[in-house]
């Protein structure tokens with residue numbers, strides 16, 4: 001599907017008209033549809049995501065008028081994004097091939113460059129479907145979406161950037177949606193190499209020998225039980241001066257999380273545990289395509305947490321890359337193990353100034369915040385600010401949890417420096433405890449941890465912008481974090 005900016009009304013099968021609450025139709029309409037729109041607009045308030053669809057013959061062909069309420073501009077920016085996604089769902093229902101969006105009818109809300117950009121993304125993301133394993137994929141009827149705005153230059157820019165960010169998010173979805181038999185650590189490395197070649201970043205992949213040479217004992221322990229060996233995927237994008245400090249985006253890449261010997265009790269959808277890694281890959285794609293003037297590393301520790309004769313065992317003690325010994329209290333707390341070494345690698349080998357990790361780390365985050373808001377934790381005021389601002393731009397809701405040092409003793413081990421889960425000494429706060437564990441591996445440097453375990457996939461498919469499966473959450477967020485770092 002193509003999204004483009006236009007400066008004059010073109011041909012269309014559906015006309016999408018965003019309406020600000022209580023404002024109605026404020027633009028001059030093409031004569032042919034004027035009457036129909038007036039009819040549809042009767043009684044239409046413009047409350048958020050309110051819709052009205054009217055299909056009728058215009059000059060010999062069927063045209064659908066789709067009114068979409070943007071609300072009064074209150075609440076999270078995601079509300080406006082969702083409204084445009086709802087519009088796209090309506091376009092699909094009426095099987096419109098060519099869609100035109102009249103942005104000028106929401107002059108207050110759509111004058112924001114970010115709303116324009118997210119409108120473009122909403123159409124792409126609401127159109128996404130994962131077809132790799134369908135013999136007869138259902139083709140989307142919508143082939144082209146045109147955005148008409150009097151602010152032509154800004155609209156063209158928004159289309160350019162929205163196309164890029166949507167591509168990143170959809171790549172993240174693809175990675176999450178691909179079952180592990182088709183997406184091993186090496187397969188993900190291949191995806192990264194392919195993306196690097198296409199978008200302009202370098203990719204290096206460390207295999208067994210190099211992972212062991214770097215003494216990444218925690219990462220290796222998790223993945224060593226699988227016939228598909230671990231890979232450390234390192235993406236390297238230079239957008240700024242070589243001596244400008246770099247940021248690392250580190251994504252959990254557990255391609256399958258059975259829990260290991262602490263076997264999970266439910267074994268469905270265990271192949272989605274690399275959503276953080278997928279989001280990092282997606283962000284790198286968007287960052288490189290947009291040529292952001294920042295130096296960025298994307299690091300994905302990719303492995304499979306499975307059950308075999310070679311798997312790590314509860315009770316094992318492993319030495320992480322930074323020299324700390326870790327008691328494996330629970331083989332299902334594997335995400336923090338692989339991230340521990342990836343964070344050390346980012347700070348010590350890549351010498352980044354700061355790092356953000358994204359991970360499906362804890363089930364507890366669902367209880368804490370629900371399935372629509374991701375948690376973050378940070379030791380740094382600047383990163384906190386960047387994340388909160390980026391969250392508004394990417395329309396991905398974030399909420400901070402504290403790195404409460406009073407919970408830290410629950411990770412004390414009687415036999416090693418630290419253990420990877422709290423066992424029976426449970427003080428609660430499972431997501432915070434995960435963050436506290438990771439904090440032991442950042443050398444006191446600026447760092448933020450995004451726990452996307454509750455938002456990375458939508459198993460009901462009940463959000464208009466996100467079909468059942470991976471949501472791609474985090475790719476756009478990380479793009480907007482990095483974008484703010486431009487000098």
Ligand code: BES
Pocket residue numbers: 257273330332333334335360361362363364420421422430453454
């Ligand atoms: N990948 C899981 C977390 C998860 C749970 C993601 C549900 C998505 C949906 C993670 O590796 C895990 O198993 N975490 C454990 C940690 C515990 C053993 C300390 C958890 O949350 O139960």
Ligand code: MN
Pocket residue numbers: 257259331332333334335
């Ligand atoms: Mn696990």
Ligand code: ZN
Pocket residue numbers: 254257273332334335360361
């Ligand atoms: Zn996991």
